[in-house]
Amino acid sequence: MKMLINVPETVVADALRGMAAAHPELAVDVENRVIVRRDAPVAGKVALVSGGGSGHEPLHGGFVGPGMLSAACPGEVFTSPVPDQMVRAAAAVNSGAGVLFIVKNYTGDVLNFDMAAELAEDEGISMAKVLVNDDVAVTDSLYTAGRRGTGATLFVEKIAGAAAEEGQPLERVEAIARQVNDSARSFGVALSACTTPAKGTPTFDLPAGELELGIGIHGEPGRERRGMMTSREIADVAVDAVLEDLRPRNPVLVLVNGMGATPLLELYGFNAEVQRVLTERGVAVARTLVGNYVTSLDMAGASVTLCQIDEELLRLWDAPVSTPGLRWGR
């Protein structure tokens, strides 16, 4: 597999150096792997810190900035960052109003963020934590590590970020983050596997005429493999899988998310099918976002995330945001 890299060992550091050059509004500590809003700590404001393995860009570093995250900690590719990074980030952004960790539900992320939260509390920082676990493809949570955190992470970071930006206290920001996660579900589909720089070959073998339903965002195979389907058929499966679990009564936010190697032309076409299914099922759509936001390196495919919202959450979603990956208003 050809890649636009120097050597696998430096991909994360190289990307961070490039990010620093492109985004002077962020303070990028390449050595310690922490990306911080340059104006942090913002007086009186709750700080949001997230992080996870690299390979999901723009998540999380691309979502640092006013209206969203205060800091992000990138790990190695598909590997949770270490507690040292998270503690450093928490200390850098804490204004005294407390820090909320936003953690995708994977064993490694949970263990490292738990250790970091303890260490940060020892340093006198008020800590809260919210787990994101929106992936409905994981059905038997009792016998697995539980539902994975995927597309809903963007909704949690944006909406809780807006609440923090307008000065809401830690308990409130945490409750909003939890409400968003509880109201959101996702389902993903892969048309090809992805290739990690360290391995150099696809992480699993997906023949040309087949697709994988229910994938996560780490190149882990999904739960079911089928013969190739049309965009229309995939939308039916993905949206119905989400609606079977969510059953929204209020309007929803829709995220049609590319996994990294699917062109926007295809993603918009897929979104048309997603909207068709939602109309057929009587689900009202409040806002839609289409693009590559929670990716899986060079995997082809897409995920659908729906988040049921009320007026307050919609107001926070519409609030201004200014990050490399998401920017509107103001």
Place this chain on the structure above:
Amino acid sequence: MLDADFFRRWMAVTAASVDREAERLTALDSPIGDADHGSNLQRGFRAVAAVLDKEVPDTPGAVLTLAGRQLISTVGGASGPLYGTLLRRTGKALGDAAEVSEEEFAQALRTGVDAVRQLGGAAPGDKTMIDALVPAVDALGESFDAAGAAAEEGAVGTTPLRARKGRASYLGERSIGHQDPGATSSALLIGALKEARGE
């Protein structure tokens, strides 16, 4: 009796065997994980070897506590906290004695394994590192050789199991038929004991 030198050698031998087997560990991690177990542990144990060379802690407990802290700070993923906790808690259980008996070490390692079980929530049969570590600790009273063999047998024995913890658990039935990478690296760690003593 086992002194700090022995435990430093244990870590050095482990680092060398993880280096040697890194590709295999990553290959095992591909069909049922995310293809990085080898490179992550390689980074961690190289850092352990480096810090032990630099700081030269002088008790068995201090060697393992430092090694564990270093793994937590450098590996990431689930392996970092789990292996880090294994060594750190084993080290803490050894206290500050200059030498420990094999029996004391076996007891301390059991404390470490229990801490890993608590942290990760895995039980034997869940297709995790626990499936190599628990039989190894049980056999450690007998000899290092027996412990190494028991760990290896436990690792191989994960192949027919269905994963219930960690990233492989998302595959459900499809995790069956693959040897668990974490159990495999645990067998490397336990297997290194014998070589560290020069057997």
